[in-house]
Amino acid sequence: MLLDKQLIEDKNKSLLSAHKRSFEFTADGVANLNQVLQKLVAFQIAIPSWALGTGGTRFGRFSGSGEPRNLEEKLSDVGLLHALNQSSGAISLHIPWDIPQDAAAIKALAASYYIKFDAVNSNTFQDQATQEHSYKFGSLQHVDKAVRKQAIDHNIEVIKQGVALGSKALTVWLADGSCFPGQLNFRGAWERTYESLQEIYAALPYDWKVFVEYKAFEPNFYSMSVGDWGQSYLYASKLGPKAYTLVDLGHHLPNTNIEQIVSLLMMENKLAGFHFNDSKYGDDDLTVGSINPYQLFLIFNELVEGMDAKGMNHATDLGWMIDASHNVKDPLEDLLQSIEAIMIAYAQALLVDTKALKEAQAVNDVVRCQEILQTAYRTDVRSLVAQARLLSGGALQPLNLYRQMNIRKELVKERGEKTVATGL
Ligand code: RM4
Ligand code: MN
Numbered sequence: 001m002l003l004d005k006q007l008i009e010d011k012n013k014s015l016l017s018a019h020k021r022s023f024e025f026t027a028d029g030v031a032n033l034n035q036v037l038q039k040l041v042a043f044q045i046a047i048p049s050w051a052l053g054t055g056g057t058r059f060g061r062f063s064g065s066g067e068p069r070n071l072e073e074k075l076s077d078v079g080l081l082h083a084l085n086q087s088s089g090a091i092s093l094h095i096p097w098d099i100p101q102d103a104a105a106i107k108a109l110a111a112s113y114y115i116k117f118d119a120v121n122s123n124t125f126q127d128q129a130t131q132e133h134s135y136k137f138g139s140l141q142h143v144d145k146a147v148r149k150q151a152i153d154h155n156i157e158v159i160k161q162g163v164a165l166g167s168k169a170l171t172v173w174l175a176d177g178s179c180f181p182g183q184l185n186f187r188g189a190w191e192r193t194y195e196s197l198q199e200i201y202a203a204l205p206y207d208w209k210v211f212v213e214y215k216a217f218e219p220n221f222y223s224m225s226v227g228d229w230g231q232s233y234l235y236a237s238k239l240g241p242k243a244y245t246l247v248d249l250g251h252h253l254p255n256t257n258i259e260q261i262v263s264l265l266m267m268e269n270k271l272a273g274f275h276f277n278d279s280k281y282g283d284d285d286l287t288v289g290s291i292n293p294y295q296l297f298l299i300f301n302e303l304v305e306g307m308d309a310k311g312m313n314h315a316t317d318l319g320w321m322i323d324a325s326h327n328v329k330d331p332l333e334d335l336l337q338s339i340e341a342i343m344i345a346y347a348q349a350l351l352v353d354t355k356a357l358k359e360a361q362a363v364n365d366v367v368r369c370q371e372i373l374q375t376a377y378r379t380d381v382r383s384l385v386a387q388a389r390l391l392s393g394g395a396l397q398p399l400n401l402y403r404q405m406n407i408r409k410e411l412v413k414e415r416g417e418k419t420v421a422t423g424l
């Protein structure tokens with residue numbers, strides 16, 4: 001389904017005068033308005049190919065309708081999102097959930113929606129019908145060399161798929177670990193994982209990166225072989241300059257200070273980027289900003305401060321991606337909400353008076369530091385984000401337009417009631 005540009009423009013017209021009023025009100029207090037808007041226009045967040053269908057838990061899955069049945073339809077869904085908000089111009093593929101049969105054709109189709117290919121993801125946490133060895137007891141860490149080789153080969157194959165699509169990074173998330181004390185020799189598991197990662201690293205094209213994602217627990221519940229940023233950092237720093245640590249917001253124990261992790265990783269030039277989501281307990285994969293928007297703002301505050309300190313390009317120097325699962329919402333609506341939450345947090349971070357904050361920090365004026373951060377956080381920046389969308393041809397109100405146009409209904413007509421997308 002293609003969204004007509006003219007239609008978006010027409011819909012925007014009826015909202016324009018109300019938008020103008022709130023935009024002018026907010027814009028009045030923004031010193032570097034044009035710069036902020038330009039940054040918002042440039043900022044793009046990749047959509048994971050596995051999040052376009054309804055997700056589930058191990059207790060069940062309540063599939064929605066009109067879900068994409070193949071990669072082509074997934075691209076079309078991301079195309080829809082991007083047409084609406086002009087901020088989701090990339091897709092991240094999980095292989096083998098989404099294997100392009102004809103890379104050139106898929107690339108051309110993506111280009112017709114103005115979509116690029118973000119990092120490609122390998123999957124050694126599930127057994128595929130065709131594979132010889134099982135990952136039940138791990139993949140890159142496995143005690144059996146043959147299993148490790150199979151997992152390494154799979155990662156190299158994923159790199160090849162990515163090259164054909166124009167991706168520039170491989171994300172490795174390992175479910176490896178142990179469920180019970182004594183099951184695994186920690187050092188042995190670490191060394192085997194490292195050796196396997198070295199082989200994958202050696203297969204990276206010169207302009208590629210590898211992102212080592214960590215996760216505190218699940219599916220293993222006693223130890224994870226890449227369980228926190230320290231372990232990931234250790235792998236990444238030993239592997240070399242093309243290896244980075246990937247932060248997935250849901251992969252921490254409760255109350256972890258993620259913004260501090262981000263700041264230090266950036267300081268060491270080892271932050272790969274993000275998998276955005278939100279959570280109350282663990283890897284809940286909820287809509288970004290639905291539980292703890294203040295934390296998201298604090299993270300963006302560190303990101304902006306850290307990237308500026310290094311003269312980095314906000315839009316392109318780190319990898320921005322959503323990694324969420326939608327069990328009770330329409331996936332496309334959920335993703336629109338997530339993108340909006342990310343843009344809002346980013347816009348708020350851009351409004352932080354960094355000069356004043358530095359001054360207040362230098363004299364230990366703790367009260368003023370908090371005031372400065374919260375002044376930015378409590379600014380209603382929704383009209384700034386909407387203005388950026390307007391400037392780039394998106395919809396002033398993407399979610400409302402999606403509903404007004406009955407897009408899901410149209411997709412159900414096209415794809416059917418009982419369609420289940422690949423993914424978790
Ligand atoms: C994991 C992790 C990975 C994602 C899989 C599906 O928890 O977040 O990034 O690829 O889920
Ligand atoms: Mn993730």
Ligand code: MN
Pocket residue numbers: 248250251283323
């Ligand atoms: Mn996860």
